[in-house]
């Protein structure tokens with residue numbers, strides 16, 4: 001029994017340059033496409049740091065270097081600070097799906113799995129504007 005570990009999604013899609021290009025396409029869309037104006041508005045003026053942060057997060061999440069994860073709070077805790085409505089989570093998930101679809105070279109099985117998992121994660125971050133029975137009535 002000496003099965004080598006299968007290559008990570010990070011390695012299979014082409015590593016850091018591919019992940020960095022994906023994060024940049026994502027934030028280019030947020031910056032340039034008015035459909036994402038709500039999401040743009042709650043980000044800082046300078047998107048440079050989050051372009052870098054998303055690149056490092058996605059690298060670790062895909063099985064590459066884990067420096068982002070070793071640095072501090074988990075992605076879900078970090079986002080509790082932001083008012084994430086269902087509409088903003090949808091904007092995030094849609095922009096990410098478009099950024100993924102923008103890479104013609106990406107294996108569609110990996111791209112689809114990424115878009116689905118990240119979409120679920122974004123919707124799991126909703127912490128604002130969801131009215132549930134009792135609290136809505138209160």
Ligand code: HEM
Pocket residue numbers: 039042043044045046047049050052053054055057075078079082083084085088089090092093118119121122123125
């Ligand atoms: C799977 C879903 C998401 C992932 C993986 C993700 C990832 C990230 C990362 C890596 C950062 C940079 C943090 C750092 O490195 O310190 C960040 C920042 C941020 N994210 Fe997300 N995010 C997600 C969903 C969302 C959603 C749904 C919103 C909607 C409101 C959002 C709003 C923000 C904001 C406002 C910042 C801080 C930006 C700034 O200071 O300019 N994120 N996110």
